[in-house]
Amino acid sequence: MLKGLKEGKLWSILFNGYGLLFLTFLYMPLGLIVLYSFNSNPINMAVWTGFTLDWYATIFGGASVEGTFDAAFTESPERIFEVVKNSFLVAIFAASISTIIGTATAVALARYKFAGKRFYQALLILPMLVPDIVLGIALLIFFVGAGFELSLLTIIIGHVTFLSSYVFIVVSTRMAGMDTTLEQASADLGAGPLTTFWRVTLPQIMPGVIGGFLLGFIISLDDVVITYFIAGVGSQTLPLFILAMMRRGLRPQITALAVLILIFSFVVATIGLLLRNRKP
Amino acid sequence: MIAGDTISTRKKRALFLLLMPITLVLGIFFLIPLGIMITYSFLEPGLYGGVEWNWYPYNYGRILGWPLNDYEEFEPIYLAIFLNSLKIAGLTVLFSLLICYPAAFWVSRMSPRRKNFVLFLITLPFFANLLIRIYAWLLLLRPTGFINSLLQGVGLIDQPLDMLFSNFAVIVGMVYIFTPFMFLPIYANVEKLDYSLVRASQDLGAGPVQTFLRVILPLTAPGIIGGSIIVFIPALGNFIVPAFLGGSKVQMTGNLIERSFLQSRDWPFGAALALLIMGSVVLLLVIQFARASRRESRGAA
Missing domain, CATH: 4.10.280 (MYOD Basic-Helix-Loop-Helix Domain, subunit B)
Structure with missing residues (x-):
């Protein structure tokens, strides 16, 4: 003993x-x-x-920093503001669209029986199993071939293709543990599917939806590889900007910028993780 | 009867509307681009970028040695780089497994409150930008970096160690980046581990090593396999980590793909290389799927 x-x-x-x-x-x-x-x-x-x-x-x-050793490496605040703005525009649009699409898909797969359900389940996992670089170049070939001009729009579309899957998984997890008696009661009392969704289902899965949005937002904001291939000349995002700076050499300005991004990502991620952990 | 019909049609319409967006997005912007990429890998590169619509399997010949024509030559370097990429990805999986496996047991033994907090701490670095995490390792590994300054400061070494721009640096960087990917599947499995089986094995006289190899390891195998696949896939196709931590000395297939698209503008060749990576991933998934379904059918019988 x-x-x-x-x-x-x-x-x-x-x-x-x-x-x-x-x-x-x-x-x-x-x-x-x-x-x-x-x-x-x-x-x-x-x-x-x-x-x-x-x-x-x-x-x-x-x-x-004019005249100092670092002048050649320093970007103007206006330039930094522009790339930050680009990144936020992409992240907000990509995360919002993905949240709507991913949530709709999660509701369809959790609440309806239909042929081809397994096909959709497999299809939704695929974008996460395809290596980033493969998705990046496939989108590049497609956009150039289809006559799209590479811009913020192509970046948003590219992000939506894989973020929808992430949102789908977060919302599905939430719905898996959910009690359906309230939805049945709502239907029994004569509410249409749309009313039931807005008044009963959505409030219950809201933490999952917000969590999915924040996850999508952070992943979009941080994405390097896919964005690298489908960004145009005038549509540089913050990670691409940092990539270009890092290629020129390691400077203290990059370090300071990195810390600011780190703090922002961690705050958003913390909110997202807290929401996800709340029990349904 | 009529009411039943209308409900069913309404349900069908709702389902159609719910699934239409994802079908369009993944159909147009995922499946079609992948299809075009596969097609491109069998087309002739155009003179100034772009493609000629001729059947041209020789892009693969350059990489694999067959088939070849008068213009394309087999260049073994591409295969060597691919094999090195497999090696780097494999070692990344191995080391992150060795690091995460004991850590999963450490967390699984905690009280629920502490457990949640530590899980949060382990997940959080995943949300730090990829470039920032690579940047940190540049600062750590370079000749004038933190590790060398520290070792020289305490007098352990005279000359700075040449750690950067090597397979070692690339593997360290990737292990660091993919640690949460490996940890979470293993942890999910270890958490559910049935300790009564471990005790039974000990009661029946098995030593700790035997208990580990015969009971604990097989029970946690699904988590190990899951984590390994999730780490191996992004590691194999990676090009950002080798670009910074491997420099010009360590090339991975990802770097070759990037260059054929953005510099030499030989898109069919780049697409062929990308398919080599995709092929490896698909092969891996098929093997795993076959294993899983065989186990399932054995369990059912």
Whole structure:
């Protein structure tokens, strides 16, 4: 008995120690970026020379970098504002359209019996199993062949193709655990399918719908690979902008911009995850 | 009777309206583009980009050695790069599995409140932008980066280690990016693990190693396989991680595809390479599906 207890304790110490290492592995790289973004050393971020907010200031146009070493690497605040605007436009439209399509599909598959249901279930998983680069080039070939001009519109369409699947899965999960007696009661009392949907079903699945929207919003905002292939000259998004900056070299401004994006993504993701975890 | 009919027609109409958007979106912007891409891989590249509509299987000949014509030559480098991509993706799966498997047991033993919080912490990095996570590893691995500064600072090494631009750097970056993908399926499985079977095995005199290999491992196999597939697919086709952490030294098939589309503008060749990746993915899924259905039929019998 005593031996068993000791062994159990040893195991739990080992597991906790390992768990701590695991979380360090996940968060240390991100913590490092945050730390570096406040380092005043413009040449080597790994050597600490003092605390500064200059890198953040340059993003908002607060600090002038003209004539300094970094002038050549710094983008104007107007340019950054433009790509951020592009990213948000794409994410809002793509996530909204995907939420409507994904929710409609989830309702259809959860509430109706029909031939071809399995086909739809398989079809909806496919966009998530196809590697990003394959979807990216397939869309590029299609858009160019069909005479679309690459623009924010093509990016939105591209995002909708795979985000609909994500929303579908989040909403379906919510509906799987749902009690259908309320819907039946509503139908028995003479409400049409549309009324039942608006007044009974939708309020119940709302956390799933909002969670799906936020997930779609974040994935769209962060997407690099598919956007990379279907963005036109005048439709650069924030991730593509950062990609271009990273290709020119690692500068403290990128680090500061990265931290701002990180904070935003984490706040939205936290809201989404909290909503998803709420029990139906 | 009449009422029943109208309800059924109304139901049909509702179903039609609910399914129409997804059918249009996935039909027009997913299935058709994939079909066109497959077609392109069998067409002749045009002189200035684009394609000529001639049957042309020689794009595959350049990669695989057959079939060839007078203009296309077999270039073994493409196959070598593909094999290296398979190796990198395989090792990424292996290492993320080794990292995530014990972690899943760690989380599964927690109290519900703590468990939810730690699960949240493990999921959160998934939402950090891909580029930012790669950027962090650039800062860690480069010659003047964090790890080298640290090791030199404590006097363990004189010269900075050459870690960046290697298979190692690419694998580390991918393991970091795909950790949540591997962790969640394994965790879902470990969480449901029936410990009475583990105790029964011990009571019957099996040692810890035997219990692990004969009981725990088979019971958690579906999670391991699921996680491995979800990690392997995006790892195999990746081109952003090798572009930054592999530099010009480590090429993956994804980098070749990117270049044939955006630089050399040889779209049929790029499409053929993409189909090589798709083919591997489909093969993997078919094998897994066959295994799963065989297990199911065995379970039923």
